[in-house]
Amino acid sequence: MIHPTAIIDSSANIDSDVEIGPYSVIGKDVNIGSGTTIGAHVTIDPFVSIGLNCRIFHHAAIGAIPQSLKFDGEKTFVKIGQGTIIREFVTIHRGTGFGGGLTEIGEENFLMAYTHIAHDCILGKRVVFANNATLGGHIIIGDHATLGGLVAIHQFVRIGDYAFVGGKSAVVKDIPPYTIANGDRARLHGLNSVGLKRHGFSQQTVSFLKKTYRIIFRIGLTLNEAIERVGAEVEQIPEVVKFIKFIKSSQRGITR
Numbered sequence: 001m002i003h004p005t006a007i008i009d010s011s012a013n014i015d016s017d018v019e020i021g022p023y024s025v026i027g028k029d030v031n032i033g034s035g036t037t038i039g040a041h042v043t044i045d046p047f048v049s050i051g052l053n054c055r056i057f058h059h060a061a062i063g064a065i066p067q068s069l070k071f072d073g074e075k076t077f078v079k080i081g082q083g084t085i086i087r088e089f090v091t092i093h094r095g096t097g098f099g100g101g102l103t104e105i106g107e108e109n110f111l112m113a114y115t116h117i118a119h120d121c122i123l124g125k126r127v128v129f130a131n132n133a134t135l136g137g138h139i140i141i142g143d144h145a146t147l148g149g150l151v152a153i154h155q156f157v158r159i160g161d162y163a164f165v166g167g168k169s170a171v172v173k174d175i176p177p178y179t180i181a182n183g184d185r186a187r188l189h190g191l192n193s194v195g196l197k198r199h200g201f202s203q204q205t206v207s208f209l210k211k212t213y214r215i216i217f218r219i220g221l222t223l224n225e226a227i228e229r230v231g232a233e234v235e236q237i238p239e240v241v242k243f244i245k246f247i248k249s250s251q252r253g254i255t256r
Helices: 194-200 204-219 222-234 238-250
Strands: 048-050 060-064 075-078 091-093 102-106 177-183 187-191
Touching: 048 060, 060 075, 075 091, 091 102, 187 194, 187 204, 194 204, 204 222, 204 238, 222 238
Parallel strands: 048 075, 060 091, 075 102
Antiparallel strands: 177 187
């Protein structure tokens, strides 16, 4: 299952049914779970853990040291969840000691060609990145979020659960969950209604979220006034609570 031209460090822990293609290089202290396939010319640097049944295509580079001038050679990690697909020329960098020490890709993510995940980023589950989507450092991406092609996300930004960011967007502030954003600089364009329907959200839930969105962003209230009004006028279902909690906890500010 391992091509004879592959170079594998003796300390790597590789399950017996893992496939590794020609000229791939696996570094020390790498763990690769059962059912994973690795294409040709893939580089997996030290301190990377890859879960079960992942598919990594040729020329991907995973676990290189971060592109940070403050990084000083400390031992940091990359963790990739099971069922993740990593296409051609994707790059994923290790964390930094000052940023938590871990870059983590959740389960069943789909990272299309030329995606870049910088140091200390945390991705949830079932995230989709189209070609050339790029993350700066210290970014958090929620579950089921989607980034279009050529999207660039600024350091320390958060993208909420089920959010959709359109292609060629430049995102410098947080994107709330369940919304659509697009543009340079990105602006909100309402709820991700199509995505919510595809994921099985009820019409009643979508209606409550639409009312919350309208109060927060459409009628000219201050943020504190809008949050108070949502508490008084909208049923506090879990999705509405998550929406408001995300906004309250923003450090960089919310995309409007």
